[in-house]
Amino acid sequence: METTQENNPLEFSSRIDLAKLQEAVEKIKAELGKVIIGQHDMIELLIISILANGHSLIEGVPGVAKTVTAKLLARTMNVDFNRIQFTPDLMPSDILGTSVFNVKTSEFEFKKGPLFSNLILIDEINRAPAKTQSALFEAMAERQITIDGKEYQMQAPFLVFATQNPVEQEGTYRLPEAQLDRFLFKINVDYPSLEEEIKILESKHDLKNKDEEAFVETVLTAKEIAEYQNIIKEVIVESNLLRYIASIVENTRTNASLYLGASPRASIAIMDASKALAVMNGRDFITPEDIKKVTKPILRHRIILTPEREMEGLTPEKVIDQLVESIEIPR
Incomplete structure (x- = not known):
């Protein structure tokens, strides 16, 4: 339904054409929804990380669709994709080459x-020894080895999605x-609700021997990803x-409950992620609500x-919630 500025005082005219990005x-989300039941927050944050050109660490117990979501998300993009299983005997040459x-x-x-590759899925990232982590670190930080x-x-886009188990x-x-x-x-990926778990069972039952990944179609190209990443800026x-x-x-650095606060890189991350979230919601400007929504997954680690x-x-x-609530929201 169309709205006009007369009946909606908050209506605005965007300087940037966001229709194509929003549609993508x-x-x-629709393609992933063919297979993934629930996990809306994880999917939204992973899409934000692509638009903001940032890596994501996915933590959750086994069986909550961490790996399959990342794999299916890769299928929606026409880019090179590799999955690497990290193990205690993995050496740097095993991932970098020789x-x-x-x-x-x-x-x-x-x-x-x-x-x-363009999109890397690293399973159980915390299982590899320090040498291999160091090799990965340079690629993540500098996008080079x-x-x-x-x-x-590393050829753009270069994004790392890594999973780890918080219990084992x-x-x-x-x-x-x-x-x-x-x-x-x-x-952080939680267990599904009872209703979502019932839907998961029904979906698996209906699929029978069909390959669930075959249902997911390509949506984005590498060129379009670069174009959308530029729009965010x-x-x-x-x-x-x-x-x-x-x-x-800044308040994380002076909080009595914290031994270590966040660096300016966290500030930049909040700004970039807020921009991506704003664009996904059809706005060419960010709001305090955008900032509050992305702050927790950016600061918790x-x-x-x-x-x-x-x-x-x-x-x-809990500390992040207290910090955000203690600061006056700009109007």
């Missing part, structure tokens, strides 16, 4: 590993703070909202509680 986002001697040319040739003194640029600790390595900071989001952010973002992050507060049962999410 809705198509992606130099192989060519007998015909009498020279070493570099054979690229699975990390050379260095082998034998030579730099190789045996055979795992804790990700260093510097690497966690390179993830735009840490997405044009979104308006008023100065009072920049101060609001900075105030939230960037702050560390003091041992005392952690023993008392406080969680990063």
Whole structure:
């Protein structure tokens, strides 16, 4: 239904044509909805991370569709996709590639590993040792890797979606703070509701022997992703909202419950993610509600509680809620 400025005082005229982008986002959600039941927050945050050109860490117990959602999301995009299973014996060369001697040319040739792709799904990221994590870290941070003194640029778009199990600790390595900071989001995936689980059972029963991934069709090309990522950069952010973002992050550094606060990279992440969320909702400007919605998944892995507060049962999410509520919302 069309609305006019007369009957809707909040109606605005966007400077940027967002119709194509919005249509693409809705198509992606519709394609994933053919297979994935629920998990709307995870899907929305993963789409935001694509538009904001950021990596995402997905945490949840086994069986809550972390891996399958990331795989299906990759199928909606006409880009190269690789899945890498991290294990304790995984070496850097296993993901980066290695130099192989060519007998015909009498020279070493570099054979690229699975990390050379557009969208990387890393399963159980916390199972690989420090050397492999370090190799991945350079690719995530600089979107390049260095082998034998030579730099190789990763082809855009280059996005890493990584999963980890928060419960199982045996055979795992804790990700260093510097690497966690390179993830735009840490997405916590919960169990489905009773109604959603019934729908999951019905869907699986109806599929019988059909391949569920075959139902998902391609929506975006690499060129369109780059185009939409550029659109995000044009979104308006008023100065009072920049101060609001900075105030939230600055308060993490002075909060008595926190041993480690967030860095300016977190402020930039909140701004970029808010822009992507605004565009997905058809606006070329961000609002305080956009900021509040993306703040928790951006900050939860960037702050560390003091041992005392952690023993008392406080969680990063609770601290973030308290921080956001304590700061006056700009009008």
